[in-house]
Amino acid sequence: MASIIKVEHLSYVYNPGMPGAVTALDDVSFEVEEGDFVGIIGATGSGKSTLIAHMNGLNRPTSGRIIIDGRDVWADPGKIRDFRFLTGLVFQYPEYQLFEETCYKDIAFGPRNMGLDEPEIDRRVREAARFVGLDEKLLDRSPFELSGGQKRRVAVAGVMAMEPRILVLDEPAAGLDPEGRDSILSAIREYHKKTGVTVLLVSHSMEDIARYADRVLVMAQRKVAMYDTVENVFARAEELLALGLSVPQVTKIFLKLRQMGIDVPADVYTIPYAVKKLVEAKARHDAGESLELPRPGSAAQKGGAAE
């Protein structure tokens, strides 16, 4: 399948040429296939928000290129508006941008801006509200009467209603309680499954990324440190920890077991998979097999799991 996003040698400097110049991205390259669900993770200040603001032309590369759906975003700056509709960007704490008198009007704002007719706007508002699990009854209410989690859903629905080809969300679960987190993240997963829209989700939670994404982009110090499937990234748990990133609790336990010399896989990041692997290990043990990890450099190590 063709890549819907191509980032080529992207660098970005805030306040270039000034005393306060900050290089936020340094030679970043990667591609995203249409329909992928990519989790973006990295320490605070690693450049995640700066990166995603390039996806719809909010940031203009200092050098390098962003190609969306085969078109260089900045080839014709007069056409930048096209990309605002192609890529839907949900900012951090998007509920602060709600301003209309009803939720309905807030969700309708984007589609209306696109010049769609009323029946089409109405269809999109209701469909988006369903995607985020917002009760129809709330549509006529003021967003300011809603809970934090409900406001967040209204804001996300407003971007979904534009029916972008790419949905980009910056920490959509930040600041919500565990129930609110689960509900918004599950809504995004369902939306991805049903629409096939490409999703980029920035999160600082490895557990969330493990649960929702297919691929992971790890940002560290303004660069891409890793970009691979969830399994392959979690198999590098030690490197992730060295980058100051957390890994799921269950991954840490398996890492510890391996450090103790026990032959269990390194790419464990869900509980059911962990249980399966432990049951298998026990069966091997019961059958009298050794559970010791082969020593580094020994023949058995060759062609091993990680790469």
Ligand SMILES: Nc1ncnc2c1ncn2[C@@H]1O[C@H](COP(=O)(O)OP(=O)(O)O)[C@@H](O)[C@H]1O
């Ligand atoms: N508007 C800005 N002006 C100057 N520097 C900025 C601005 N926004 C972000 N930065 C800097 O750019 C770097 C990357 O920031 P950011 O993209 O926000 O990272 P993240 O989203 O991963 O926390 C940081 O060093 C940050 O301080």
Ligand SMILES: [Mg+2]
């Ligand atoms: Mg950020």
